[in-house]
Amino acid sequence: KAGVTQTPRYLIKTRGQQVTLSCSPISGHRSVSWYQQTPGQGLQFLFEYFSETQRNKGNFPGRFSGRQFSNSRSEMNVSTLELGDSALYLCASSWGGRTVGDTQYFGPGTRLTVL
Amino acid sequence: GNSVTQMEGPVTLSEEAFLTINCTYTATGYPSLFWYVQYPGEGLQLLLKATKADDKGSNKGFEATYRKETTSFHLEKGSVQVSDSAVYFCALSDPFRNTGNQFYFGTGTSLTVIP
Numbered sequence: 001k002a003g004v005t006q007t008p009r010y011l012i013k014t015r016g017q018q019v020t021l022s023c024s025p026i027s028g029h030r031s032v033s034w035y036q037q038t039p040g041q042g043l044q045f046l047f048e049y050f051s052e053t054q055r056n057k058g059n060f061p062g063r064f065s066g067r068q069f070s071n072s073r074s075e076m077n078v079s080t081l082e083l084g085d086s087a088l089y090l091c092a093s094s095w096g097g098r099t100v101g102d103t104q105y106f107g108p109g110t111r112l113t114v115l
Numbered sequence: 116g117n118s119v120t121q122m123e124g125p126v127t128l129s130e131e132a133f134l135t136i137n138c139t140y141t142a143t144g145y146p147s148l149f150w151y152v153q154y155p156g157e158g159l160q161l162l163l164k165a166t167k168a169d170d171k172g173s174n175k176g177f178e179a180t181y182r183k184e185t186t187s188f189h190l191e192k193g194s195v196q197v198s199d200s201a202v203y204f205c206a207l208s209d210p211f212r213n214t215g216n217q218f219y220f221g222t223g224t225s226l227t228v229i230p
Contacts, residue, residue, distance in 0.1 A: 004158075031216050042222045043204065048215050055215035090158055092218075098210045101147045101166040104218050106158035 002027065004093050004107035012113045018079040021110045023091030025072050031055075031096025032074040033104060034066060037088040046089075049074055050096045078112075086114045117142045121205050121221030128195055128228050136190040136224045138179075138205035146207040148172075148181050148188040153202045153223070162190075162203070195228045202226070 005024045013019050025032050033056075034046040045058040049068035066076040072093075078085055088111050092104035122137040140146065147166045151159040163172030168183035179190045188205060205221040 033216070033218065043220045045217065045220075048217055050215060056217045092159075094216050096216050100210075101164060102208065102210060102216055103149070103161055103164060104208075104216070105161065106151075108158045 004091060004105055006089075006091050006107035006110050008110060009108065010111045010113075012115060013081050014115050015081055015083060017081050018077065019081060019112060020075055020077045021089055021091075021112075023074045023076075023093075023107060025074070025091075025093030026105055029093040029095055029105075030072050031094045032068055032072065033092045033094075034074070034076050035090040035092065036060075037090055037109070038086075043090075046076065081114045083114050085112065087112060117146065117207060117209060117219045119205050119207055119219050119221040121203075121224050123222075123224070124202075125225040125227060128226070130197055130228055130230050131194045132228075134190070134192040134195045134199070134226070136203055136205075136226070138188045138190065138221060140186050140188065140205075140207050140219075142186075142207055142209055144209045146209040148179070149206040149208070149218075150177070150179055150188070150190050151204040151206060151220075153204065155201075159204060195226070197228045197230055200226055200228045 031050045033048040048056040052068045068074045088109045090109045091107045094104045118141045149164045150162040152162045163174040165172040165181035171180045202223045
C-alpha cells in the first residue's frame with residue numbers, strides 16, 4: 001500500500017508570495033492533518049480535514065488555509081509569505097473515525113524556504 | 116485538556132547503552148499513546164503504540180508501557196545502536212473526547228548514539 005505523498009519536496013519562495021502544498025493520503029484514509037515543524041517551535045498543529053471539512057484548527061494566522069477534496073487529497077496554502085514561515089510542513093493521514101488507536105501516518109514533508 | 120511532556124534532550128549515549136526517554140501525559144479520557152521517530156530529512160514514522168492501560172507496545176527492540184496510574188509512557192531500549200540516532204516524539208490521541216483525530220505531540224527528544 002502506498003504511503004503518504006507530499007509534493008513538492010522542496011520549495012523556495014520570496015517574502016510576499018503565496019504557496020500551495022499538496023498531500024495525498026494513504027488509500028482509504030479520510031483524515032488529513034497538517035503540521036509545521038521548525039527548530040525553535042517544534043511540531044505545531046495547523047489543521048485537520050475529514051471528509052472535505054475542517055475538523056480541528058491550530059493557532060495559526062488566517063494566512064494559513066487548507067482544503068480537502070472528495071478523494072481525500074488535501075492542499076494547504078500560505079499567502080503573503082514571511083521569513084518565519086520557513087519550515088518543514090508535514091502531512092499525516094489516518095482513517096479518521098472514532099477508533100481506538102487510529103494512527104497517523106506521515107509523509108516525508110515539504111521543505112519551504114522563504115527568502 | 117490534552118498535553119504531552121517529554122524529557123528534554125539532547126541525549127547522547129554510547130553504543131549498547133540502555134535508553135530511557137520519559138514521557139508523561141495529561142488527558143481527560145482514555146487516550147491512545149504513541150511513539151514516533153524522525154530520522155534526519157524525513158517525516159515521522161510510527162515506532163509503537165498502546166491503546167489501553169498496562170498495554171506494552173514494542174517494535175525493533177523498543178518498548179513502552181501505558182501506565183495510567185503514573186500517566187506515563189516511557190520509551191526504553193536495552194541496547195542502542197548508532198542507527199537509532201534520531202528524534203523521538205511521544206504523542207496521544209483521544210478521538211472519543213475530541214472533535215476529530217487531533218494528535219498531541221511532545222517537543223521531541225534528540226538521541227545521538229556514538230560508536
